[in-house]
Amino acid sequence: MPSEDAAGEAKGLSFPAMHTLIAMGPPGKAFADSVLAALRAAGARLTDLPPSSRLSRTGRYQSLHILAWVESRAELEALYAVLKAHPDVVFRL
Numbered sequence: 001m002p003s004e005d006a007a008g009e010a011k012g013l014s015f016p017a018m019h020t021l022i023a024m025g026p027p028g029k030a031f032a033d034s035v036l037a038a039l040r041a042a043g044a045r046l047t048d049l050p051p052s053s054r055l056s057r058t059g060r061y062q063s064l065h066i067l068a069w070v071e072s073r074a075e076l077e078a079l080y081a082v083l084k085a086h087p088d089v090v091f092r093l
Contacts, residue, residue: 016071018047022093023083027055027062031088035064040080045069061090 005080013019022038025031032051039046051066082090 002088013073013076015073015076016069018067019070019076020081021066021068021079022060022063022088023066023089024056024063024091024093025086027059031062032064034088035083036066036085038082038086039068039079041074042079044079044082 003065023035029031032053036046045068046084047067047069049067051064053062053064068079071081082093083089
């Protein structure tokens with residue numbers, strides 16, 4: 001677990017700031033659309049830029065990189081909880 005500073009924030013992270021959320025799941029637009037919809041429903045402030053994606057070496061998975069404005073560590077953790085609860089997300093960074 002990362003150490004925290006006096007404000008309770010993890011060292012190495014700063015808030016408010018843009019953060020890249022990374023979710024891995026099946027390849028295809030449907031996965032990206034459903035992840036974005038879940039994050040928006042949770043109140044995520046996503047940029048207007050489309051997420052970037054990359055296929056795994058075998059093509060079985062894609063990593064989806066989503067840029068979001070995050071005000072606090074609690075908000076970042078809440079967004080990762082949304083990703084964790086998503087049925088198609090197999091891994092998140």
